[in-house]
Amino acid sequence: KQEVTQIPAALSVPEGENLVLNCSFTDSAIYNLQWFRQDPGKGLTSLLLIQSSQREQTSGRLNASLDKSSGRSTLYIAASQPGDSATYLCAVSPTTSGTYKYIFGTGTRLKVLA
């Protein structure tokens, strides 16, 4: 059974720092991995989608990498800003499901201090 874990569970950093969020999954048989942002009481905002054949994706200050064989992904946020404060979720789509459903990680609650 696929399990997705995110470390750290919570993170508080001063503005301007570069930071790394970690996601690990137990089964490497995945279609893709996606990183989301969730603000309190809100839905999900898609940040980056990495297909299983890809190694990384970049969007602005965000860079996500994928090492499928070791079951790991990292989300790198450069020059963090208070507006980046949110919960970050990673999700994998296991190939064994046949339906492209997502298994979500436990999330990292990020607070960037001004």
Add this chain to the structure above:
Amino acid sequence: GAVVSQHPSWVICKSGTSVKIECRSLDFQATTMFWYRQFPKQSLMLMATSNEGSKATYEQGVEKDKFLINHASLTLSTLTVTSAHPEDSSFYICSARAGNQPQHFGDGTRLSIL
């Protein structure tokens, strides 16, 4: 980009009533829709997967008689929480996808049962 609309965004009702939540794909035909539940400070847990015109597939531990899912058209899926009780209070999020394209998520419905 693709838009998924979820309605209502917030509902409060008395214990014992049934509540229907709608999930619509506004600009694409969703062959598959997913329903997730999120308890406070926890991650999203998949409840069920529904394909247009067929019965939903429920995850282990989710009562199908309690959470009725209908996916009658390629743009609409509904989740009905029957005889809702306070323990059903949660944040419910739907997502939709066409073929093997990425999932697009709704903004969620906050359900509070008094």
